[in-house]
Amino acid sequence: MPTHARERLVKAAEDLFFAEGIRAVGVERLLRASGVGRASFYRHFASKDDLVATMLRGYDTQLRAWLREVITRADGDPLAMFDGLATRLSATNFRGCASINTMVELADPDDPTRRIAVEHKEAMIRELRDLLGTAPDDDLPEQLLLLFDGALVSALREHSPAPARRAKAVAAALLASRPA
């Protein structure tokens, strides 16, 4: 596979959009970073927005698989997600959450790209509910994701894994307060 312009574009999109934001990165930057010609870009993607959507779908797939893996490996202990989060926050290129960033950057609620970001979070909640076997009327998955998102946003400011530790401590108190 010598060329594969499409994959290189997606990779550059993941790096640049995540690092600097969607609106901050122009098509020109993507082309230079990926080494792809301008024409090839529009042969593979209908628009810049199409590339953003593709990147977000990949983010959704990867993060949901990560969540499943980290909780399953801990025999269903939801606290494990915060240990795994600490690792993610320690990445040198950490820049928050692609889904949250997109919801902030694309304000229009009807924007189909924003909708992908919203649906990712909803899917994460469903994933948690499934993994933990939570009752349908139990808010635990929403509360855990609230802690998860809170830690992500805090880390965006602190640039350290400390928020994951804090969120875990809060989650532990929450779980301990619930009837066995």
Add this chain to the structure above:
Amino acid sequence: MPTHARERLVKAAEDLFFAEGIRAVGVERLLRASGVGRASFYRHFASKDDLVATMLRGYDTQLRAWLREVITRADGDPLAMFDGLATRLSATNFRGCASINTMVELADPDDPTRRIAVEHKEAMIRELRDLLGTAPDDDLPEQLLLLFDGALVSALREHSPAPARRAKAVAAALLASRPA
């Protein structure tokens, strides 16, 4: 007030930047929304970024006063901040947190405007520590702000005050788990 171009610009900035994002709103939009002439804009502000910074400083002042007021009125009960948050989330024009949104949109850690957004959150933590009389080595203020930010981000997706209720329940479990 027939003139007062500066105040009208700040007001328009609060509305538009908050509703659609900093990068999404051009100077032209600000001029039309405020009725201010282009030249007057640059008589009062050195740049668009200067207006953003001014708007953020106002947001910081307002939100810190709000936090003080809502907790003081509840005789120092930190849970009151989540009741107040529910009201804020119910605003029809709610679009998250100006500070978080700025940190997402302006990625460069050395950007002075981004720094204002970061310092706002740090000031909120100090405010909480002061209001609650928390010990310096106690993470409670950071944990409460993590819940606060988590609720703000969740509401950005749900467009309902429910996240504030959820964050309050988690905060109650956290406070109950602490030694009296």
Add this chain to the structure above:
DNA sequence: TCAACTTGGTACCGATCGGTTCCGTTTGCC
């Protein structure tokens, strides 16, 4: 070897970006 296809490079498009300059009018103050 030769055709079918994909590639990167470049010139170009209209639109919009943030910012500067000039001009004529309106405003508040004495």
Add this chain to the structure above:
DNA sequence: GGCAAACGGAACCGATCGGTACCAAGTTGA
């Protein structure tokens, strides 16, 4: 009433935005 300051409107600047068209070089399988 007069004067200086503050004002709104518009023309204009270079740069960049997302997107299109065309071209030459390189890759592929038969």
